Amino acid sequence: MAKADRYSPSSSPLYERFPLKYTSHRILDVVVSLLLASLLIYRLLHLHHHGIAWLIALSCESWFAFFWLLAVSTKWTPAEFKTYPERLSERVEERELPAVDMFVTTADPVLEPPIITVNTVLSLMAVDYPVSKLACYVSDDGCSPLTYYSLVEASKFARLWVPFCKKYNVHVRAPFRYFSVAEVSSGNGESSEFRQECEKMKEEYGKLCCKIEEATGKQPSSWDVTYSGDLAAFAHVERRNHPTIIKVIWENKYDTWAGEEGLPHLVYISREKRPEHPHHYKAGAMNVLTRVSGVMTNAPFMLNVDCDMYANNPLIVRYAMCVLLDARREEGFVQFPQSFYGALKDDPFGNQLVVLFQFVGAGISGIQGAFYGGTGCFHRRKVIYGLCPVDNTGEFSEKELLRIFGTSIEFAESAGLALKGHTNSQTNTSRGRLLDSVEVANQVAGCSYESSSNWGKPNIGWQYGSTTEDVLTGLGIHTRGWSSVMCNPYPVAFLGCAPTGGPASLTQQKRWATGLLEILISGRNPLISVFTAKLQFRQCLAYLWIMIWGLRSIPELCYSLLPAYCLITNSNFLPKLQDPGIYIVIAPLAAYTVYTLLEYSQTGLSIRAWWNNMRMARIVATGPRFLSLLSVICKVLGLSETVFEVTQKDTTSSSDDDQSQHDVASRFTFDGSLMFVPGTVLVNLAALGIGLVTGFGDGSGLGEVISCVVLLSFFWPFVEGLFVGRGKYGIPLATVGKSFTLALVFVLSFITRRPKSA
Numbered sequence: 083m084a085k086a087d088r089y090s091p092s093s094s095p096l097y098e099r100f101p102l103k104y105t106s107h108r109i110l111d112v113v114v115s116l117l118l119a120s121l122l123i124y125r126l127l128h129l130h131h132h133g134i135a136w137l138i139a140l141s142c143e144s145w146f147a148f149f150w151l152l153a154v155s156t157k158w159t160p161a162e163f164k165t166y167p168e169r170l171s172e173r174v175e176e177r178e179l180p181a182v183d184m185f186v187t188t189a190d191p192v193l194e195p196p197i198i199t200v201n202t203v204l205s206l207m208a209v210d211y212p213v214s215k216l217a218c219y220v221s222d223d224g225c226s227p228l229t230y231y232s233l234v235e236a237s238k239f240a241r242l243w244v245p246f247c248k249k250y251n252v253h254v255r256a257p258f259r260y261f262s263v264a265e266v267s268s269g270n271g272e273s274s275e276f277r278q279e280c281e282k283m284k285e286e287y288g289k290l291c292c293k294i295e296e297a298t299g300k301q302p303s304s305w306d307v308t309y310s311g312d313l314a315a316f317a318h319v320e321r322r323n324h325p326t327i328i329k330v331i332w333e334n335k336y337d338t339w340a341g342e343e344g345l346p347h348l349v350y351i352s353r354e355k356r357p358e359h360p361h362h363y364k365a366g367a368m369n370v371l372t373r374v375s376g377v378m379t380n381a382p383f384m385l386n387v388d389c390d391m392y393a394n395n396p397l398i399v400r401y402a403m404c405v406l407l408d409a410r411r412e413e414g415f416v417q418f419p420q421s422f423y424g425a426l427k428d429d430p431f432g433n434q435l436v437v438l439f440q441f442v443g444a445g446i447s448g449i450q451g452a453f454y455g456g457t458g459c460f461h462r463r464k465v466i467y468g469l470c471p472v473d474n475t476g477e478f479s480e481k482e483l484l485r486i487f488g489t490s491i492e493f494a495e496s497a498g499l500a501l502k503g504h505t506n507s508q509t510n511t512s513r514g515r516l517l518d519s520v521e522v523a524n525q526v527a528g529c530s531y532e533s534s535s536n537w538g539k540p541n542i543g544w545q546y547g548s549t550t551e552d553v554l555t556g557l558g559i560h561t562r563g564w565s566s567v568m569c570n571p572y573p574v575a576f577l578g579c580a581p582t583g584g585p586a587s588l589t590q591q592k593r594w595a596t597g598l599l600e601i602l603i604s605g606r607n608p609l610i611s612v613f614t615a616k617l618q619f620r621q622c623l624a625y626l627w628i629m630i631w632g633l634r635s636i637p638e639l640c641y642s643l644l645p646a647y648c649l650i651t652n653s654n655f656l657p658k659l660q661d662p663g664i665y666i667v668i669a670p671l672a673a674y675t676v677y678t679l680l681e682y683s684q685t686g687l688s689i690r691a692w693w694n695n696m697r698m699a700r701i702v703a704t705g706p707r708f709l710s711l712l713s714v715i716c717k718v719l720g721l722s723e724t725v726f727e728v729t730q731k732d733t734t735s736s737s738d739d740d741q742s743q744h745d746v747a748s749r750f751t752f753d754g755s756l757m758f759v760p761g762t763v764l765v766n767l768a769a770l771g772i773g774l775v776t777g778f779g780d781g782s783g784l785g786e787v788i789s790c791v792v793l794l795s796f797f798w799p800f801v802e803g804l805f806v807g808r809g810k811y812g813i814p815l816a817t818v819g820k821s822f823t824l825a826l827v828f829v830l831s832f833i834t835r836r837p838k839s840a
């Protein structure tokens with residue numbers, strides 16, 4: 083059978099898109115929209131009877147209505163994709179499957195303990211795919227000998243672990259998860275031989291952990307002693323000032339088709355860093371991974387995962403190939419949703435993103451396709467190299483390739499092949515190839531390599547200029563007219579860890595909002611691309627909806643200040659309770675509440691999870707997102723640069739079923755960050771507002787008081803942090819001081835507007 087037939091459009095498809103019917107959502111979409119419209123009309127009609135508070139309420143509500151319409155548009159035509167891996171194996175022989183380069187990024191051995199990275203790498207090396215087609219590249223921005231050492235030890239363990247997983251068809255191939263589940267079982271029943279081998283694996287994994295822990299425990303000075311031999315390269319390195327270190331930890335040296343034998347290649351990369359060269363955080367790391375893998379294995383497809391996102395479903399590569407090999411249409415990339423392991427019950431920090439992935443994910447699947455989420459994504463190499471769906475010939479002169487991709491002839495050659503679609507199907511075409519290419523790899527991983535090239539600029543590689551390089555890179559791909567697919571297999575493809583505690587959760591939200599705003603104010607704003615390029619209109623609206631998260635903090639903050647403002651100035655922004663107008667205000671809120679409750683119940687989440695998410699949405703909107711706005715303003719004014727602050731990965735909460743442990747982990751914590759100031763101010767003012775109630779004359783009414791109470795309940799963790807919390811559970815004194823001052827300024831500026839009571 084000719085190759086073309088295997089993927090031909092006439093045979094049954096390898097994946098399909100199905101439109102989804104969410105009738106109740108559509109009805110509620112319309113109802114809420116109509117109710118919002120009537121609220122705005124009502125506000126407008128009664129504007130002249132009311133003061134400034136009414137006007138502010140009107141403008142905030144107009145903003146909310148605008149956000150709402152963007153959301154409706156995003157979710158209006160939901161769809162989902164189904165993939166058929168069994169058809170793939172019927173149609174494509176194992177040895178004809180394409181090669182895949184797998185990238186793992188890590189940046190800090192303290193925030194990201196090496197044992198986490200090790201587990202991710204092990205899970206990838208053990209995926210159910212011909213080993214000779216796989217290569218795993220780890221980028222270490224921490225330049226840590228500990229990470230390197232851990233990977234070397236892990237590769238030794240992998241020689242036992244990978245065959246074990248394949249022999250018994252183990253479901254979970256990240257050992258820390260596999261051994262933490264009480265009932266360890268394989269897919270093939272429970273033979274005594276399996277029991278025995280499993281015990282042995284557990285023991286070996288235990289030894290690996292011990293070695294890594296021991297090495298972690300050592301002081302840096304005692305590491306010096308061991309900076310010999312293999313570790314010599316790490317002697318005297320500073321994290322932000324060191325040459326490239328590339329180490330081929332394991333090269334799969336089978337000359338020919340190796341079937342299930344052996345292990346995929348494993349390569350460690352710590353790119354060169356110099357203080358005077360911007361390194362562009364994760365985007366920079368991804369580009370180095372792309373180039374190094376380009377000169378080493380040059381697979382046509384690339385999978386990238388964060389160091390904490392282990393492969394939970396061993397079939398992931400096959401799922402992705404269903405989409406990427408289907409001949410009916412060429413998709414730009416395949417994204418798997420982000421899910422989390424050891425997730426705290428009821429999502430206390432509102433960051434498990436279940437509802438977001440389900441409904442917004444389905445919504446954009448019905449337009450141009452999933453956003454690129456930075457992890458759990460398969461890209462085509464040629465798309466990352468800037469190809470458009472139309473210019474599929476991909477012919478470039480060598481001169482052009484050198485101009486675009488930098489001065490390495492070897493890399494330009496490999497890029498030329500990738501763009502034409504002639505890439506290795508096997509990653510180990512010649513023995514010792516990896517080691518031979520280390521020198522070139524060193525060159526392309528250097529920090530000045532990109533200076534006279536297009537890396538990070540529009541269309542080439544991972545995009546620079548935003549701390550959400552993922553969304554920006556995906557947007558670029560959609561802008562060129564590619565579509566993408568959200569693949570949602572069962573069991574879940576990848577599992578990572580969601581941040582816990584106040585500071586880590588809010589820092590992540592701040593980085594996201596900052597990065598998205600950076601895109602909004604750049605030339606790559608989707609509103610421009612929709613006219614000048616091939617971004618679909620509703621896809622543009624979907625991008626806008628997430629990108630204005632930071633801007634949205636302004637109306638959120640104003641709206642949250644309104645009740646206190648009214649009580650301080652004895653004015654009102656709500657109709658009196660006896661005025662029928664109050665129903666016009668309450669109705670859209672009530673309908674919205676029903677809508678969100680429906681979404682949470684349909685995803686199988688509890689009311690508590692719903693409430694936690696609603697609460698965190700307010701805390702995030704007024705705190706970190708407001709600060710993201712300020713930091714982007716500072717960037718525009720040239721006062722400071724935005725930075726990628728790495729999230730702390732938890733190793734402790736991962737396998738605790740213990741209730742008290744759980745309660746501790748789900749408690750909100752604070753630190754001295756400015757992100758906690760707005761919330762504290764709001765709590766102060768709301769409490770003051772309630773205290774100021776002096777009989778309801780023509781001024782404020784019960785509505786404003788109730789609003790303050792609702793606000794306090796949203797910000798309850800702050801109330802606790804102010805009055806009962808101690809240590810990390812309490813709001814630091816400095817933050818309280820700043821907040822008090824701001825609250826006082828607020829009160830003093832407005833108290834004079836309070837009419838003297840008669």
Ligand SMILES: O=c1ccn([C@@H]2O[C@H](COP(=O)(O)OP(=O)(O)O[C@H]3O[C@H](CO)[C@@H](O)[C@H](O)[C@H]3O)[C@@H](O)[C@H]2O)c(=O)[nH]1
Binds near residue numbers: 363367550590594728
């Ligand atoms: O200078 C850096 C900074 C970060 N990273 C890596 O980037 C990944 C994501 O960092 P993390 O702190 O875990 O951020 P998250 O908020 O969890 O990441 C989400 O959001 C990021 C964009 O803000 C995306 O890049 C990620 O893929 C996405 O999972 C991790 O593997 C890091 O090691 C680097 O390689 N170099």
Ligand SMILES: [Mn+2]
Binds near residue numbers: 390578
């Ligand atoms: Mn992460």
